[in-house]
Amino acid sequence: MADEKPDFEVPVGLFEDFEDLKAQVARLTAQLQTLTEGAGEEADEASADDVTAGAEEADRGDAPEDEWQYPPFILLLDPPQYDDELRALTEWVEGVLVPGYLAEPSSDARWCHLWFEHPVAVARLHALWLAWQELTDPASCGYTGPSVWHRDHLDPSMRELRGSSGPFAGCTKGEHQIDHRIPGLVPSAWRQNDA
Structure with missing residues (x-):
């Protein structure tokens, strides 16, 4: 009788939660390893050339190839980066x-x-895409992740956009209007005027 295993069912959601936890642990382990490798090096071991090269790289906005960069918000881009994005x-x-989620x-x-001629729509759709x-x-x-995307991103975005x-x-089926109420001149933290 001691060898008998209890008979119970494991909910499917538990497996999904376990897979999420495994992915999070793997990500955190990689981050911890990166941080501890950087902390293990003594500051006085770095040469002046390395410090200068790092400062120049930071000034240019370049990052090491293995360092992940955040994607830019589309409204902050200028051509040709805006056009590419x-x-x-x-x-x-x-x-x-459009084919997967939008009905008539x-x-x-x-x-x-x-x-794409509506800046607010471009901003919201870009955030949704990211x-x-x-x-x-x-x-x-x-x-x-896909369930979270539907719940937290797609549904609220579609309510606001549509x-x-x-x-x-x-805009109606036959007409397109972008002449919505747009303020004349608004100070913006996003764009700075050349003085």
Whole structure:
């Protein structure tokens, strides 16, 4: 009788939670290893050339190849980087989002086929795309990432974009309008005027 194992079922969600935890532990272990390797080196062991080269690299905005860089927010980019990012965003919107998630536009669920001419829509869709890139990679977020993306990113974004007061409020099936209320001159922390 001591060799008998208890008969119980393990919920499927428990396996998904376990896979998420494994991915998080792997990510944290890699971060800890990177931090401890950097802390193990003595500051006085670094040569003056290394310090100078690192400062020049930081001034240029370059990062070592193995260091992950945050993606830029599209509204902060200038051409040609903006154009490249918009082109990549358009491929995702037209190739994934529109055919997979958007039903026929209506008065309750608006959509403009010229969405890329609406800066608010570009900003929201870009943020949605960045989240999609991160949350559909099981190595970085486990297997529940897509569910989180739907719940926390897709659904709220679509409510804001397609709602009657969203950026497509002036657009109907046959017409496109970007002449929404836009303030004249607004001080911005994003752009600095050349003095």
